[in-house]
Amino acid sequence: MIKLIMCLCRRSDITREQFQDYWLNKHGPFFQKNAAVMRAKRYVQSHTLDTPMNEAMRSSRGMLPEFDGVAEVWFESEEDLMEAMGSDEMQALGAALLEDESNFVDHAKSSAFLVREQAF
Helix, strand or coil, rough: CEEEEEEECCCCCCHHHHHHHHHHHHHHHHHHHHHHHHHHCCEEEEEECCCHHHHHHHHHHHCCCCCCCEEEEECCCCHHHHHHHHHHHHHHHHHHHHHHHCCCHHHHHHHEEECCCCCC
C-alpha cells in the first residue's frame, strides 16, 4: 500500500474557511464519486485548525507556516496507480480534477508526493 500526500495552500483570494468549505463540500464529494477510476482505496482530508498552538510550534522550531490542509489518498501500489493514470478515463478525469482544485488550491505553494507508511 502506498499513499499520495498533498500539502495544500489555499488561493490568496479566499479565506481558510472558504478553502475548507469548498474542499469538504464540493471537491471531496467530486473526488469520492470518481475514486474508482483513480483506483483510490481511501481518501482523507485533514483541515488545519486556526489555533495559537500552530504559531507556537512553528516559532519554537523555526519552521515554515502551516499548510491549509493535507489530503491523503491510499493506493494498492505505485504500479496500480500508474496503470490507473494511464487509462483514457483517468486522462479526462485528471483534467477535471485539476480544474476543480484550481477553484481553491494554490498549486505553486502546495506539494504532493508518494510515501509508504512505516508504523512503530
